[in-house]
Amino acid sequence: xATTVAPRAPLIGSSPKRxxxxxFITGKGRYTDDINLPxxxxxxFVRSPHANATITSIDSSAALxxxxxxxxxxxxxxxxxxxxxxxxxxxxxxxxxxxxxxLAVGRVSHVGNAVxxxxxxxxxxxxxxxxxVVVEYEDHPAVAEAIDAIKPGAPQVHEGAPGNVxxxxxxxxxxxxxxxxxxxxxxxxxxxxxxxxxxxxxxxRASLASYDAAADELTLYVTSQNPHVHRLIMGAFILxxxxxxxxxxxxxxxxxxxxxxxxxxxxxxxxxxxxxxxKPVKWTATRSESFLTDAHGRDHDTNVEMxxxxxxxxxxxxxxxxxxxGAYLTLFAPAVxxxxxxxxxxxxxxxxxxxxxxxxxxxxxxxxxxxxxAGRPEATYLLERTMDVAARQLGIDPAELRRRNLISKDAFPxxxxxxxxYDSGNYEPALDRALxxxxxxxxxxxxxxxxxxGKYMGIGLSSYIEACGLAPSHIVGSLGAQAGLYESGVVxxxxxxxxxxxxxxHSHGQGHETTFAQIVAHELGCSIDDVEVVHGxxxxxxxxxxxxxxxxxxxxxAALFNSVQKVKEKGRQIxxxxxxxxxxxxxxADGTYFVKGSLSKSKGFGEVALAAYLAHNIPADMEPGxxxxxxxxxxxFVFPFGTHIAVVEVDIETGQVRVVRYVAxxxxxxxxNPMIVDGQLHGGIAQGAAQALWxxxxxxxxxxxxxxxxxxxxxxxxxxxxxxxxDRTVTPSPVNPLGVxxxxxxxxxASTAAVANAVxxxxxxxxxxxxxxxxxxxxxxxxxxxxKAGN
Amino acid sequence: xxxxxxxxxxxxxxxxxxxxxxxxxxxxxxxxxxGTHVGCDTSQCGACTVLMNGRGVKSCTVxxxxxxxxxxxxxxxxxxxxxxxxxxxxxRQEHGLQCGFCTxxxxxxxxxxxxxxxxxxxxxxxxxxxxxxxxxxxxHNIVKAVQHAAHAxxxxxxxxxxx
Numbered sequence: 029x030a031t032t033v034a035p036r037a038p039l040i041g042s043s044p045k046r047x048x049x050x051x052f053i054t055g056k057g058r059y060t061d062d063i064n065l066p067x068x069x070x071x072x073f074v075r076s077p078h079a080n081a082t083i084t085s086i087d088s089s090a091a092l093x094x095x096x097x098x099x100x101x102x103x104x105x106x107x108x109x110x111x112x113x114x115x116x117x118x119x120x121x122x123x124x125x126x127x128x129x130x131l132a133v134g135r136v137s138h139v140g141n142a143v144x145x146x147x148x149x150x151x152x153x154x155x156x157x158x159x160x161v162v163v164e165y166e167d168h169p170a171v172a173e174a175i176d177a178i179k180p181g182a183p184q185v186h187e188g189a190p191g192n193v194x195x196x197x198x199x200x201x202x203x204x205x206x207x208x209x210x211x212x213x214x215x216x217x218x219x220x221x222x223x224x225x226x227x228x229x230x231x232x233r234a235s236l237a238s239y240d241a242a243a244d245e246l247t248l249y250v251t252s253q254n255p256h257v258h259r260l261i262m263g264a265f266i267l268x269x270x271x272x273x274x275x276x277x278x279x280x281x282x283x284x285x286x287x288x289x290x291x292x293x294x295x296x297x298x299x300x301x302x303x304x305x306x307k308p309v310k311w312t313a314t315r316s317e318s319f320l321t322d323a324h325g326r327d328h329d330t331n332v333e334m335x336x337x338x339x340x341x342x343x344x345x346x347x348x349x350x351x352x353x354g355a356y357l358t359l360f361a362p363a364v365x366x367x368x369x370x371x372x373x374x375x376x377x378x379x380x381x382x383x384x385x386x387x388x389x390x391x392x393x394x395x396x397x398x399x400x401x402a403g404r405p406e407a408t409y410l411l412e413r414t415m416d417v418a419a420r421q422l423g424i425d426p427a428e429l430r431r432r433n434l435i436s437k438d439a440f441p442x443x444x445x446x447x448x449x450y451d452s453g454n455y456e457p458a459l460d461r462a463l464x465x466x467x468x469x470x471x472x473x474x475x476x477x478x479x480x481x482g483k484y485m486g487i488g489l490s491s492y493i494e495a496c497g498l499a500p501s502h503i504v505g506s507l508g509a510q511a512g513l514y515e516s517g518v519v520x521x522x523x524x525x526x527x528x529x530x531x532x533x534h535s536h537g538q539g540h541e542t543t544f545a546q547i548v549a550h551e552l553g554c555s556i557d558d559v560e561v562v563h564g565x566x567x568x569x570x571x572x573x574x575x576x577x578x579x580x581x582x583x584x585x586a587a588l589f590n591s592v593q594k595v596k597e598k599g600r601q602i603x604x605x606x607x608x609x610x611x612x613x614x615x616x617a618d619g620t621y622f623v624k625g626s627l628s629k630s631k632g633f634g635e636v637a638l639a640a641y642l643a644h645n646i647p648a649d650m651e652p653g654x655x656x657x658x659x660x661x662x663x664x665f666v667f668p669f670g671t672h673i674a675v676v677e678v679d680i681e682t683g684q685v686r687v688v689r690y691v692a693x694x695x696x697x698x699x700x701n702p703m704i705v706d707g708q709l710h711g712g713i714a715q716g717a718a719q720a721l722w723x724x725x726x727x728x729x730x731x732x733x734x735x736x737x738x739x740x741x742x743x744x745x746x747x748x749x750x751x752x753x754x755d756r757t758v759t760p761s762p763v764n765p766l767g768v769x770x771x772x773x774x775x776x777x778a779s780t781a782a783v784a785n786a787v788x789x790x791x792x793x794x795x796x797x798x799x800x801x802x803x804x805x806x807x808x809x810x811x812x813x814x815x816k817a818g819n
Numbered sequence: 820x821x822x823x824x825x826x827x828x829x830x831x832x833x834x835x836x837x838x839x840x841x842x843x844x845x846x847x848x849x850x851x852x853x854g855t856h857v858g859c860d861t862s863q864c865g866a867c868t869v870l871m872n873g874r875g876v877k878s879c880t881v882x883x884x885x886x887x888x889x890x891x892x893x894x895x896x897x898x899x900x901x902x903x904x905x906x907x908x909x910x911r912q913e914h915g916l917q918c919g920f921c922t923x924x925x926x927x928x929x930x931x932x933x934x935x936x937x938x939x940x941x942x943x944x945x946x947x948x949x950x951x952x953x954x955x956x957x958x959h960n961i962v963k964a965v966q967h968a969a970h971a972x973x974x975x976x977x978x979x980x981x982x
Contacts, residue, residue, distance in 0.1 A: 045911050052919030053907040055854015055894035059920065062853035152839070230858040230866055230954050231920040282856070282920025283954050315859035537918030537955045707914050707960060714957030738863035738952070746945040746958040775957075 039550035040766075043703035046542045047556065048535070057280045060234035060249045061312045068236070068308035069098055071298055072154030074144040074161045075320065076136035079170035079392035079731025080183060083134055083163060086144055091157040096149035099305060100161060101297075103131035103143065111300055112266050114291050116357035117257075119508045120197055120366065124189035126390065128356035130266070130293040130300070136165070137185055137355035138392050139732055140320030142293050147301055147309060170392035170731035174352035175329050177389040185355060185390035194353055194388040195362065199370040199446050205383035208344035212335030216418040221800045222406045224327040224352065224725040226735075227399050228743055229536075231282020232313040233322060235295040237302035245273050246303055250295045252278040252564075253288045253534050254574020257511070259566045261291050261359075267300055271566075278564040281536035285715070286398035287322045288536065289576050290358040294321070319736045324725055325399020327352035328365065328406050334414045340424050340432050344381040347373060347410065351388045354395035360576075361397045362388070367507050368403030368495075368577075374444035375411040376455045376491050376669060377433040382445040392731040398576060400715055401494070401773045405780055408492045412781035416488070416788060417797060426785070427463055430491050430671075431456065448495055450667050454695075457757050459491055462671040462693040465753060471675065479793055485688070486790025488674045490782035496770035497582030497666035497763070514661035515579070516571045517587030519548060519595050521654040523641035525634030527552065527559045532572015533584030534564050538772060539704045540580060546700055547585055547766070551592040552633055553619030570657065578668075578770020581700060586764040587660035593765075594656035602639050603631045605647045666761040666769040670694035672778040674717070674786040683809030685721055685787055687750050694774055695757045698767040705771045710752050712775020718744040719776075720783035724802045742802075823887040827852065828896025836883045843867045843878035845886070846893060854894040854923045858952070865951030868924035868931075869893045875931030877950070894923035897930065906930055906968040915964030917955035925951050929965045938969055 051057050074086075088100035107129065114128040127133075132143050144161055148154040169183040176182055177192040185192050209215055236249040246269055252258045255276040262276075263269040281288060294311050302309040313321070328349050335344040351365035360368075370384040419426040435442050437454040444450065466487070475485050498504070501512030518530035529548055533540055545559040552559075562568050575584070596616055603621030604611040607629050614621050622630035631639075636654075639645060643652035675689040692709060699705050722742035726734040735741040760767030780801070787803045788796065794815040799807055820835040827850060834849055846852045846869065857879055858866035867878040870892040897904040906926045909915065916922040925948065932939060932947040939947065944965045945958065953961060 046914065048919070049911040049916060052916055052922050053894075053903070053910050053926065054898060055852070055923050057854070057919045059853075059856070061857070062847075152837075228954060229918070229920075230864055230952060231856070231918065232858065280919065282858075283918040285954065312857075315861065315864075539917070703914050707917060707956060710957035710959040711917065711955045712957075715954070737861045738859050739861050743863075743952050743954070744957075745952060746948040746962065749945075749958055751941070751962070752957065752959050 039546045039556065040700050043701050044542060044546065044556055046539050047545060048539065048541045059231055059280045059282055060236060060251050063236055063249055063279065065236065065238050065308035068310050069147040069149065069305065070151040070154040071301065071309055071311035072146040072148065072158035073142045073294065074158045074163060076139060076141040076143055078136060078165050078167050079139050080168045080185065081136050081165035083132065083136065083143060084166055085164040087162040090162065091146055091160040094153060094157045094160060096153040097146060097157045099147045101145050101301060103129050103133035106131050106300060107133050109304065110268060114293065114296065115261065115265050116362055117359040117510045118363040119510065120195045120362055123195045123362060124193070126186045126189065126356045130296040138394055140394065145297050145301065147305060172391055172393050172727035172729060172731045174327065174350045174389035174391055177391045178350065178387060185392055189390050192390045194357065194390055197366045197386045198384065200383035201381060201445070202383045205344045205346050205381040208381040209333060209335045209346060212343050213338040214336045214422060216334045216414060216421055218332045218414050218417050218798060220330045220332060220410060220413060222326045222328040222330065222409055223801055224396065225325045225399055225719060225723050226319055226725050226741060227285040227287035227322060227325060229283030229285055229287055232315060232318045233288065233292065233294065234312040235298040236308065236310040237299040238308035239303040239306060241306060245275065246299060247275045247277065248295065248299050249277045249279060251281050251288050252276065253281070253284040253536060253576055254572065255534065255564055255566050256532060256572040257574050258291060262296060262299060266291070266296050275567040278534055284536045285400040286325065286402055286576060289360065290323050290397055292321065316737060319741065320394060320733060323358050323395045323397040324354065325396060326406060327396050330410055332410055332414050334418055336418065336422065340422055340429055342377055342379045342433050345373060345379050347384040349384070349386045351386055352391050352393065352396055353388050354391060354393045356395045358395045358397040360402065361395065362508065364398050364403045369407050371446050371448045372404050372407035372493065372495060373411065373446050375408065376435060376493050378435045379445060384446065393727055400712065400776045402577065404494045404773065405716065405777045408490065408777050409781045412490045412492065413784060416785045420792065420797065426489050427459065427468060430489065431459060451664055451762050452759050453667060453669055454757070454759050455491065455669055458669065458693045458695055459671045461755055461757065462673045462691050465691045465693070465755065466673050466675065466689065484678045484680055484790040486676045486678065486786040486788065488782045488784065488786025488789055489671060490778045490785065491671045492778040493667055493669040494774060494777050495665035495667055496578035496773060497662055498577035498579045499665060500663055501661050511573065512661065513573055514659050515573055515583040515587045516657065516659050517584060517591050518570060518655065518657045519588060519591040521595055521637045523638050525637040529559060529561045529588060530569045531561060531563050531584050531588060532569055532574065533580040534575045536575070538575065538580060538708065539701065543581065543700050543704060544585060544588055547588055548592050551596065553617065554633065578772040581766070581768045582666045582761065582764050582770055583660055583662055585700070585766055585768060587658045589765050590658040590660060591656040595654055598654060599633065599636045601650065602636050602646050606631055606639060606645065662763050664763045666697065666763060668694060668696050668769040668771065668774050670774065670778060672782040674782040676783065676786040676790055678787060678790040678808060680812055683805035683812065685803060685808065687717060687783065689753065690750055691753045692775065692778065693755045693757065695759050696771045697759060697761040697769040699756070700768060706754055708771045709754060709775045712773060713752055713779040714744050714749055716776040716779030717749065717783045719780045720801050720803060722802050821884055823884055825886050825889055825891055827891045828893060838884060840883040841879055842881040842883050842886050845883040846878060852893050852895050856920055856923060858920065863952065864921070865928060866921050866924040868927040868951065870927055870930065873934065875928050894926060905971045909964040909968035909971065913960045913964040913967050915956065915960045921951060921953045925953065925961060929968065932965070933969055933972060937973060939965065
């Protein structure tokens with residue numbers, strides 16, 4: 029190509045500071061609770077104190093007598109008005125679906141289950157009045173643990189689900205796996221729990237609805253990761269509102285981590301009440317309500333058998349998991365312990381035979397659904413923890429055992445034994461680089477010396493793969509998804525050449541307003557300040573599936589990339605027309621169309637945009653305007669991978685663990701904004717490490733949540749963590765035009781196993797082979813003392 | 820109802836409040852200063868941190884009546900005539916925020932720290948921010964932002980503002 033136009037520094041791959049920060053650092057962010065409407069009422073929810081009970085009566089008279097109270101509404105009122113239960117968004121054959129009513133009718137199934145709502149002039153009045161609603165219950169025995177729920181004689185959560193089984197699910201070849209295990213040299217068995225977690229986005233959930241009777245339009249502001257999904261499911265399935273008369277706006281959202289994907293009872297109630305009462309209605313969760321009602325994550329009980337030949341190669345893997353889905357099925361719940369979990373059980377390894385069985389159970393606990401990583405952290409923890417147990421049992425160094433089993437870089441595309449086909453990968457360089465960054469041989473030598481002096485340092489590896497960029501619509505459709513998982517992207521060029529981008533992805537911390545502007549500005553040769561990214565409003569964005577499953581860049585970004593190509597091509601046709609050249613003789617670089625070999629014959633992008641809108645002089649068969657829309661439907665998942673290494677010190681006297689170093693080498697394919705990607709990774713690592721060491725939701729046997737506040741649910745704080753050391757390898761994804769993969773969940777997927785393995789490595793001199801998470805000081809101290817006592 | 824007088828970001832207000840009104844609700848609901856956030860109900864998360872008479876307080880744990888006569892500074896009041904406070908600029912430079920919800924509290928706590936410890940170590944910073952929870956960043960870039968601001972405020976201003 030004959031061009032001497034000086035190329036600008038590429039925007040893709042650079043780290044401009046974030047456009048959205050200006051409002052956040054000045055207190056001008058606009059979160060749902062920051063929005064108020066004239067005459068709004070406040071909702072206060074009456075919640076069940078029992079985990080499993082029949083509602084025998086509801087007396088609202090005392091509440092209604094409180095000045096400022098407008099109404100008290102119950103589940104019977106909603107049902108009579110034709111409001112439907114909240115449906116799950118993913119089905120399996122034989123699945124038993126619970127009736128998840130926004131306000132309970134007849135029966136409550138977990139502590140915090142909403143029973144009634146008070147609408148009042150002020151939030152304090154609403155809460156006082158909610159306390160004044162007298163609900164009589166007939167209390168029944170409850171069950172909190174999934175392994176207890178599926179035992180004969182356990183309390184029944186729902187009559188329609190005998191034995192509390194939601195579904196049984198399996199993947200892989202059972203006979204081949206059984207035979208391979210029988211023929212193996214060594215079979216490593218391990219029982220693992222992957223404890224229940226609570227996402228705790230720092231912004232509590234909130235919603236605000238208003239109804240315009242004249243236009244018959246309902247507007248809902250809600251803390252959502254996917255406003256179009258909210259509109260579709262609430263409108264079409266729950267409230268019976270036509271989509272063209274229902275606008276959902278997810279303004280600034282203060283973190284999600286999965287917990288703001290789902291359709292929650294409170295937002296359905298708020299929307300319905302606003303229409304019913306003809307007044308705006310607002311609700312913001314207290315943190316106590318968040319703990320009780322935000323969907324929880326993980327909660328697996330698993331038995332693993334990993335079989336090896338005499339060369340230390342894995343010949344088979346057999347997994348049996350009981351997954352706790354809580355009291356009701358929320359949007360992705362059936363997919364998380366199945367297709368987002370079982371399909372990942374080959375990890376980075378060449379495992380010829382795998383079989384996984386999952387029993388999903390109802391319990392009298394808060395619903396469990398996707399939490400950062402969603403299924404993939406469970407798979408990775410299982411594989412990587414078991415690899416370390418195996419390494420110890422086989423007497424092979426953990427890094428060496430992993431290396432022996434890696435899928436060779438020549439084997440791609442690689443068909444796993446659990447349905448996925450990995451399109452690309454090259455795992456050994458990331459492992460090598462991570463080992464090099466920690467200076468592995470020297471670290472092992474230091475460890476050996478330390479142990480002779482009573483210092484217990486541990487080194488933990490985690491080599492992970494994830495499937496993200498959700499997802500090829502025809503594949504997920506065939507597996508039970510009730511929606512496609514494409515994304516839309518509009519590039520709208522204005523007559524001045526400035527650009528508005530509309531994306532169906534939603535940013536709640538990920539920095540789309542910058543990253544997506546980079547993609548478009550890079551392609552158009554303009555500044556990111558000339559590109560405005562609009563997201564989170566069904567009234568402005570045509571459609572969208574939202575942000576989760578590390579999909580925004582790989583799916584939403586790809587949609588925008590393709591739209592901007594369409595815009596550039598139309599611009600080229602117009603420029604050729606204006607320059608009286610054949611379109612194939614016109615090139616575009618750095619914001620200028622020019623005739624090849626004749627740079628003086630050129631048109632700036634702004635001139636072309638203006639020409640497109642003036643339409644005085646464009647090709648005869650061309651429509652005016654300069655705008656393009658793409659619905660990008662990926663042909664496959666994307667497969668980020670990497671190796672993380674944690675180094676910890678365990679104080680044997682107190683059981684206290686200190687994370688001394690954390691090294692992460694990841695392959696996210698091409699990276700649009702390295703600063704933002706590193707930030708995603710840092711936060712992910714912190715959340716995964718926190719599962720290993722601190723976080724864990726606990727219920728008592730009556731279904732009472734014991735960890736119901738930040739006082740007793742241990743979130744990671746600045747003092748708990750070190751600086752993170754990161755590096756990357758780059759294997760571009762072939763399934764999207766940007767070559768990008770997802771980075772939002774990788775840190776969490778990798779780090780739990782790395783940190784847990786490091787602690788168990790530190791404790792290995794005591795003969796302790798495994799402890800379940802969280803690896804709290806009490807748990808470690810007890811285990812060490814038991815070991816010392818010879819128990 | 821009781822009458823209180825407060826100065827917020829240099830402006831004097833007289834308001835009638837219910838005795839149970841928390842300072843954070845006075846700021847957010849009565850004065851419309853929604854940059855101060857509520858993230859929990861147990862004084863753990865620090866999203867509501869503001870300066871009261873120059874020291875960081877969790878405004879969810881102070882009754883509005885306890886602030887009677889006090890000078891208060893919120894996130895809206897730390898930039899002067901369009902120039903960002905060095906901590907605001909440093910959080911942007913170092914990508915010390917993602918969703919932005921904890922950010923006002925983080926910045927206000929960091930102002931408190933640097934006001935009495937202008938040259939904090941990494942440990943000092945992590946310790947000083949133990950009452951502020953961030954769920955997005957893993958704290959890595961927050962620590963860097965506070966270091967960046969400390970450097971800038973000590974006269975190394977050339978490091979600030981360079982993209």
